[in-house]
Amino acid sequence: MKHFTKLVRPYIIWAVVIILLPLLLIVLYSVTTGGNDLVNIQFTLDNFRRMTEPVYLAVFAKSFRLGLTAVGICLFAGYILAYFITFFSERTQSLLILLVTIPMWINTLLRTYAWICLLSDNGAVNTLLQMLGFQPVTMMYTDFAVLIGLVSDLLPFMVLPIHTSLCKIDHSLHEAAMDLGANKVQTFWRVTFKLSLPGVLNGIIMTFLLSISTFVIPKLLGGGQYMLIGNLIENQFISVGDWNFGSAISVILAFIILLAITGMKQFDQEEGEEE
Amino acid sequence: MSNVLIELKSLTKNFEDQQVLKGIDLNIHENEFVTLLGPSGCGKTTTLRIIAGFEEPSGGEVLFDGVDISKVPPYKREINTVFQKYALFPFLNVYENVAFGLKIKKMDKSLIDHKVKKTLKLVGLEGFDKRDVTRLSGGQQQRVAIARALVNEPKVLLLDEPLGALDAKLRKEMQGELKKIQKEVGITFIFVTHDQEEALSMSDTVVVMHEGIIQQVGTPEDIYNEPENRFVASFIGESNIIEACMLKDMLVSFDGYEFKCVDKGFKENECVEVVIRPEDIDIVRPKEAQIKGTVKSIVFKGVHHEIVVETEHRDYTIHTTDYYEPGLKVGLTFGPDDIHVMYRMDWE
Incomplete structure (x- = not known):
């Protein structure tokens, strides 16, 4: 085995160049002032101080609110979907899982444009409503549109881990619970749900990560004024050109996500020990 | 012999186009240690699962105390099962595994505590309360599984090849232990195995099955000394x-x-x-x-x-x-x- 360990070296070099260095650069940018060159570096914490301005705090709050709502909807819908998929035969299950993942094969941008076609004032949904004699509803550029875009984009990331952990459950555990007097509802909550928790946590972490840092979906479905953290960062780098402030926001976001994940893992472990 | 507790009447079971039980008639008495013995695929486990309620028979009746229970769900039966691979809940410790059934019945906490402690003592696991079931040895897991079933005070305990995963020495030990436990709690045990030696040494009654049909029912001595046909004779010893x-x-x-x-x-x-x-x-x-x-x-x-x-x-x-x-x-x-x-x- 020993000489195989050498094979990992190219990967380590790759990881350092592609992942670690840029990360360090971002951290460096976040604590320096603009307009530095390689020789003259001016350190500052102003970038972080700016984040405490109410405008930006509001962006963070809105992002988290929207992200958590999307995660919540994904969890609810995704769990039910994953749960019912497990009732089918193995072959049907792989087909259904394939159906769940097919949207992931299509570019997010395209999928989001498809939603615009459906949700816009003269879009498919409103045309249908009018045909049925209802008033058209404005859906584009609202929280609703952004949420729909987010949920449809993130759902597979919730369904897959939950389905995997549900499939891993030994069926005799369900039988054991029934044998000991638990009806179907009790069996679900006391056994099935408990054993699917690792999948649920992974699903939450993945969808939360993706929803909190997205910028394409809120930009297209929420309109130009719609500002989430992702958009804020994108703006700093692309429109405003303030890479230092953009980096500071990125660092804070990364830090919050890291905290959230650690918290979740902690919860998972405690749950395991307690029970 | 005491009263008939379970009565199987021309029980049949089909899985798709395969008939695995071809008319089983069997009386099981109170306080009897019955073993269903046969090679794999003979229908013994299916019979057990029908008694437990995990399978519905395709035809025939299952009478429990004279009442047909073939449509009663498992959680309403006064029957508990020790599963082949124990099926212990990995997220619960020993105590909580054993208490599972009692907690579902919303029993008083102190009563649960009393019963769980008593049952753990019965199976020789005193002081194991807080242990993680996934870290127990096979024999200990086996005991937890038995305790978890017995604590509910069922009228019948079903055991599906429970000793299959144990090594030869432990298996011998558990055979004696099971017999002792059965005498102590005084309920009916229905034991499924393909091991003839196990069947002969533990049972009051041995039911030899082959290809979905009962070949012979009798005491271990009868089965060994007076086999009714070539199959029984060659399978037993x-x-x-x-x-x-x-x-x-x-x-x-x-x-x-x-x-x-x-x-x-x-x-x-x-x-x-x-x-x-x-x-x-x-x-x-x-x-x-x-x-x-x-x-x-x-x-x-x-x-x-x-x-x-x-x-x-x-x-x-x-x-x-x-x-x-x-x-x-x-x-x-x-x-x-x-x-x-x-x-x-x-x-x-």
């Missing part, structure tokens, strides 16, 4: 099975000789099969016996030697503590009560 002709009551002929026996009630000249257990055959000098042959092989088996003697008509298997050189000419004798006559069955 080693045996020499010989095609023979029943000349008249207490006289049977095979291998060109006539032998006195103790069986009667067959037609004259009926074709039958005869079982002679290997330990019932004596090896003597050739001139002292009718059947003569040559020692073909001898294998040491621990307590005895297994000797194969080649004769004119067939090879006989004999168990003896003596040693005989291969190639030696010997004679074989057996007494009238060593011969057991069975009806012949068409066996594919």
Whole structure:
């Protein structure tokens, strides 16, 4: 085995160049002032101080609110979907899982444009409503549109881990619970749900990560004024050109996500020990 | 025998186009240790799962205390199961696993505590309360599974090959323990196994099954000494099975000789099969016996030697503590009560 360990070296070099260095650069940018060159570096914490301005705090709050709502909807819908998929035969299950993942094969941008076609004032949904004699509803550029875009984009990331952990459950555990007097509802909550928790946590972490840092979906479905953290960062780098402030926001976001994940893992472990 | 507790009436079960139970009739009594014995695929586990409520029979009835329960869901039956691979809840510790059923019944906390402690003591796991079930040995997991079922005070305990995963020594130990526990709690045990030795040493009643049909029901002694057909005879222990002709009551002929026996009630000249257990055959000098042959092989088996003697008509298997050189000419004798006559069955 020993000489195989050498094979990992190219990967380590790759990881350092592609992942670690840029990360360090971002951290460096976040604590320096603009307009530095390689020789003259001016350190500052102003970038972080700016984040405490109410405008930006509001962006963070809105992002988290929207992200958590999307995660919540994904969890609810995704769990039910994953749960019912497990009732089918193995072959049907792989087909259904394939159906769940097919949207992931299509570019997010395209999928989001498809939603615009459906949700816009003269879009498919409103045309249908009018045909049925209802008033058209404005859906584009609202929280609703952004949420729909987010949920449809993130759902597979919730369904897959939950389905995997549900499939891993030994069926005799369900039988054991029934044998000991638990009806179907009790069996679900006391056994099935408990054993699917690792999948649920992974699903939450993945969808939360993706929803909190997205910028394409809120930009297209929420309109130009719609500002989430992702958009804020994108703006700093692309429109405003303030890479230092953009980096500071990125660092804070990364830090919050890291905290959230650690918290979740902690919860998972405690749950395991307690029970 | 005490009252009938479970009554299976012409029970059938089909899985898709395969019939795995072809009409099972069986009475199981209170406080009885019943073993369903048979090779894999004989329908013994299916029978058990129907009694537990995990499978619905395709036909027939399951009566429990005289009431048909074939449509009653498992959680409403006064029956608990010890599963083949124990099926302990990995996220609960020993105490919580055992308390699972009582908590579902919303029993008083102190009562639960009392019962769980008592049952853990019964299975020899005192002080294991807080242990993680996934870190227990096979034998200990087994005990937790038994405690988890028994704590509910069921009228019947079902055990689905519970000793299958244990090593030989532990298995022996658990056999004795299970028998002891059954006596102590005084309820019916229905035990499924493919191990004939296990079945014979633990049960009050052994039910031998093959291809979805009950072949014989009886005490371990009956099953061993008076097998009803070739299948039972060959499945339970080693045996020499010989095609023979029943000349008249207490006289049977095979291998060109006539032998006195103790069986009667067959037609004259009926074709039958005869079982002679290997330990019932004596090896003597050739001139002292009718059947003569040559020692073909001898294998040491621990307590005895297994000797194969080649004769004119067939090879006989004999168990003896003596040693005989291969190639030696010997004679074989057996007494009238060593011969057991069975009806012949068409066996594919």
